[in-house]
Amino acid sequence: MENTIEWLMKFFGGVIFIYMAVVILAYSGMFLFAFLDLKRQRRLDRRELDDRFIDAFYSKPVTILVPAYNEEAGVVGSIHSLLNLNYPQTELLVIDDGSTDRTAEMVIRRFDMVRADKPSESRLDTRRVLDVYRSRIHPNLWLIKKENGGKGDALNVGINFARYPYFCTIDGDSILDGNSLLRVMKPIMTSGGKVVAAGGNVRIVNGMAVDHGVVSDIRLSGRPLVVMQVVEYLRAFLMGRIALSRLNMVLIISGAFSVFSKKYAFEAGGYNTETIGEDMEMVVKIQRLIKDKKMDARVEFVPDPVCWTEAPQSLAVLRRQRRRWHQGLLESLWRHRAMTLNPKYGTVGMLSIPYFWLVECLGPLIELGGYLYVIAAFFMGGIYYEYAVLLMLLFILYGTVFSIGSVLLESWSLNAFPKRRDVLRMMALSLTEVVWYKPLTLFWRVEGLVRSMFRIRSWGDMERVGATKGMSE
Amino acid sequence: MIGVPVTAIFIGVLLLFLVLAVLTVYLFAARALQDRKSKRAEAYLSRNGEIWYRVLRGFEPAPQELVPNDEAELAAVEEIFRAYLTNVTGNGIRERVRAFADVHLAPFYRKKLKSRNWSERMNALYRIEDFGMESLLGDVRKLDRKKLSEEERFQLYLIELQFRPDGFMDRTAGRLGYLSEYESRQLFFLMPENVFEEAAAQFGELDPVLKFGLIEVLGMQQDLMRLPFLEGLLDSPDPEIRIRALRAIDAFGIRTPDQILERAFDSPVWEERFLVARMLRRVPADEAARYASRLRNDPSWLVREEIRAVLVRQRSPEEKSAVLR
Numbered sequence: 001m002e003n004t005i006e007w008l009m010k011f012f013g014g015v016i017f018i019y020m021a022v023v024i025l026a027y028s029g030m031f032l033f034a035f036l037d038l039k040r041q042r043r044l045d046r047r048e049l050d051d052r053f054i055d056a057f058y059s060k061p062v063t064i065l066v067p068a069y070n071e072e073a074g075v076v077g078s079i080h081s082l083l084n085l086n087y088p089q090t091e092l093l094v095i096d097d098g099s100t101d102r103t104a105e106m107v108i109r110r111f112d113m114v115r116a117d118k119p120s121e122s123r124l125d126t127r128r129v130l131d132v133y134r135s136r137i138h139p140n141l142w143l144i145k146k147e148n149g150g151k152g153d154a155l156n157v158g159i160n161f162a163r164y165p166y167f168c169t170i171d172g173d174s175i176l177d178g179n180s181l182l183r184v185m186k187p188i189m190t191s192g193g194k195v196v197a198a199g200g201n202v203r204i205v206n207g208m209a210v211d212h213g214v215v216s217d218i219r220l221s222g223r224p225l226v227v228m229q230v231v232e233y234l235r236a237f238l239m240g241r242i243a244l245s246r247l248n249m250v251l252i253i254s255g256a257f258s259v260f261s262k263k264y265a266f267e268a269g270g271y272n273t274e275t276i277g278e279d280m281e282m283v284v285k286i287q288r289l290i291k292d293k294k295m296d297a298r299v300e301f302v303p304d305p306v307c308w309t310e311a312p313q314s315l316a317v318l319r320r321q322r323r324r325w326h327q328g329l330l331e332s333l334w335r336h337r338a339m340t341l342n343p344k345y346g347t348v349g350m351l352s353i354p355y356f357w358l359v360e361c362l363g364p365l366i367e368l369g370g371y372l373y374v375i376a377a378f379f380m381g382g383i384y385y386e387y388a389v390l391l392m393l394l395f396i397l398y399g400t401v402f403s404i405g406s407v408l409l410e411s412w413s414l415n416a417f418p419k420r421r422d423v424l425r426m427m428a429l430s431l432t433e434v435v436w437y438k439p440l441t442l443f444w445r446v447e448g449l450v451r452s453m454f455r456i457r458s459w460g461d462m463e464r465v466g467a468t469k470g471m472s473e
Numbered sequence: 474m475i476g477v478p479v480t481a482i483f484i485g486v487l488l489l490f491l492v493l494a495v496l497t498v499y500l501f502a503a504r505a506l507q508d509r510k511s512k513r514a515e516a517y518l519s520r521n522g523e524i525w526y527r528v529l530r531g532f533e534p535a536p537q538e539l540v541p542n543d544e545a546e547l548a549a550v551e552e553i554f555r556a557y558l559t560n561v562t563g564n565g566i567r568e569r570v571r572a573f574a575d576v577h578l579a580p581f582y583r584k585k586l587k588s589r590n591w592s593e594r595m596n597a598l599y600r601i602e603d604f605g606m607e608s609l610l611g612d613v614r615k616l617d618r619k620k621l622s623e624e625e626r627f628q629l630y631l632i633e634l635q636f637r638p639d640g641f642m643d644r645t646a647g648r649l650g651y652l653s654e655y656e657s658r659q660l661f662f663l664m665p666e667n668v669f670e671e672a673a674a675q676f677g678e679l680d681p682v683l684k685f686g687l688i689e690v691l692g693m694q695q696d697l698m699r700l701p702f703l704e705g706l707l708d709s710p711d712p713e714i715r716i717r718a719l720r721a722i723d724a725f726g727i728r729t730p731d732q733i734l735e736r737a738f739d740s741p742v743w744e745e746r747f748l749v750a751r752m753l754r755r756v757p758a759d760e761a762a763r764y765a766s767r768l769r770n771d772p773s774w775l776v777r778e779e780i781r782a783v784l785v786r787q788r789s790p791e792e793k794s795a796v797l798r
Contacts, residue, residue: 040591040592043592048596048603058658058662119782190653191653192654192655397489401493
């Protein structure tokens, strides 16, 4: 019996150790990629590029889609920010997905909207459209009211109604920096259409001062839970996505801020209305389409255009969000399992999808197992005590060191948080990540896995509280 | 057995924390330096803003005190030049900026052109183009021999075009095939008249991306003298050329000649039919209705929608709502 326990402990210890070593190596590689990329562009005067792209003759017109479901707290601020964008030609479609609060009413009243006709294609099947309104103040602003069908369905309605060849999706509670759309469109414009989808950097707006849809003062939230999410976003966007983008292996660009070619979105069949993670699903479908049809096209992540979005402020809401994200991830990977380790899909099939399976999807299970192992090993003492110390050190390396590294890298290259105090606070909280935030999120993600397996589905609506000064105006 | 990796990893983690601590100190020191630099630039701006106004308006020559002494003051001068060049029109200002930059700023940019950092070189190339520093053309040409990014190479072409336009197409046309459409449009948009003529004369030999750029710029320029050239392109066997030529003709905003409408109505390419449908907006109502009837049952939804919009626009309000229904 003792021998069996010893063998099991050694076996699981070995599995967890090898997994952690592989992940740390992969993250180190991606970190290095991000560092070299950001170092190259760090001193570039981006205003020069902005000035060049702002001319309508050079740029491509974009339809901005804002799906909104019970977003009365943030939708007006979000629309203001989108109306303030420095971009020569846009139309803005707010799609009210059957909200039960005053979302539509607020938009109609605030922007003086009247019923109007707008031509639409019917290439994507959607729930019924109830009404279309157009603003008398901003003729390029439209509101489309439809029956509730989920975010994917709302986006499909928007694509059907979109007038321009590219559409940009923005969450109803998100705020864009003035030049963000210009910057995210840059690879699309300069690649001559080869970049068919691009995503920008999403940051957390909680705690910031927002004035008429513009982030007017950058302040780090006072809540540790929010600060940890800020660090987590920095880490995910700067480390993972830059490297994956350089290697044309992007599988996720945030639905909170991404641009797609309408032609490719139609060909891919639009957003999936059945899946929970419709944004990842869309990107995977486009990557699959590109490889299936051997197209010379790519998906890119652009680090400097910034979209601000509201993050959960309570454990309960965060738990629902993480569960939902993980269910979405697993559903997409499962749906496209034929791509896994399939050479036909190039680096996406051979590297990216296996990485998402192993690290992003099943990783939480192994990592949570690692935590349990550490606890068990501490109690068992002897040689296991050393295993526990070793694993804890790897957790610290994997969690804390990379988080602090990301904060420093961001601060050095993009400097989103100019106040030294904020940078120090993020670093200090990163030191505590391994003991509370990481295990919590791991547990929720494993919960998502379990729920997927038992096909338990709920959207876990994000409770919008207008978590910033001026946002809910 | 496991003691060695534990110790090694423990030391490794400790060392990493030490490195992070050093990087933090470095980061904050760099920020402090940057703050000081910004303050020096602000001081330069408040000290010399008025003088620069008088110099750039041509009321007085530039005194020696305006010459920047370091990077911070250079950044301040760049801000002033950018502001004037962006917001104030007039060749006088552009010429005075050019004269000052050529003499006093060129040494800074010469050094930056040699930088190993891509951003520094790009910024220098942007400034050379913006401020018209012809004295640096030789240095820029030396870069051409090195391995450059596509962005740098394009900037090199823009600078070459600005300072040595004669024979530009002969020297570079064969190397411009890699440009994106955006860059191609920008290049043709900035071309002086004689170089543009040269390019149009070589149209048949140009790379497709250059052909597209040239056609788009013709549409934007709306020069009626060039309309026959565009009409000639409608005979091209390449549907993409025909579509772009039609779009350029549509951009002229004039009533399209009947023969153009006629030939495109029967095109098997829906984009061509769509563009002629759009052109019907500028055709008298009765004629438009006659033409529209030919496309009313077009297989393309976009063409049908455009025809519907044309008809709606030309009807009375009551009729409009009937059509929309």
